[in-house]
Amino acid sequence: MKFKFKILVVFTLTLVLLAGCRKADRISHNISREADDMNITRKVTVINGIKGDVLFQMTGNMSISYNNETKQLSVIAEDDKGKYKKHIIGISDNVSYIVEDITGMKGIDTKYRIYFNPDMVIPIDVKSAD
Template sequence: MKKKILLVVVATVLALGVLTGCSESYKVSQNVSQEADNFNVTRKLTVINARTDTVLLELTGTFALQNNNDNELEVIIETAEGKYKKDLVYLNDYTMYVVEDVSGANVDKYHYEINFLPEWGAKITHKN
């Protein structure tokens, strides 16, 4: 009976570890991506025609990226404090893009932030 209980406890701990445990690099990667999407990281976007090796677009600045379902790359660019522009880059079989992290991000794997509605002005930051 004790072996069965021990087996159940070990199985539960392992299952929880698989479900909640992430590698350090995964946590840092998520934090870096979030910082970039919050316009806190300077990045460089290069769109290339892979067939002709021609650079079609270069953009350096603070921007967020999203792929939509129409084979378009949505680029939201922060042009000034509180000012943004949206550009669309059409992607096809011959175009590719590369995003480089130019400035780097100062992230902490133990840091998280909860933001309520922006109108409230409430910001709670916790650091372990």
């Protein structure tokens, strides 16, 4: 009798725990896992919060992680030749980023793309030493 009662309690607790898993939580977990496996196309936009300028954008299949201690965004992207490249982006109190899931977007012909805002690049004068 005690054995049947224990089984009933375990079964009831299992049902309660499984019912507590929301569909949105499962979907979020699955999307994050697929993105880390480079199966989902994402777009990362880094923005200067003071001026509102876009510093750069990356589009492609990439894994993204943020380190709160160093305030760095790490992006590992796969190029069209199957090689992986790591980009590290420093985030400050006036620089933020947005990550979009654009898996449904058609027409991307490479694994990833990166766009820099030319106004944000510091000009350099190159002088020849001839």
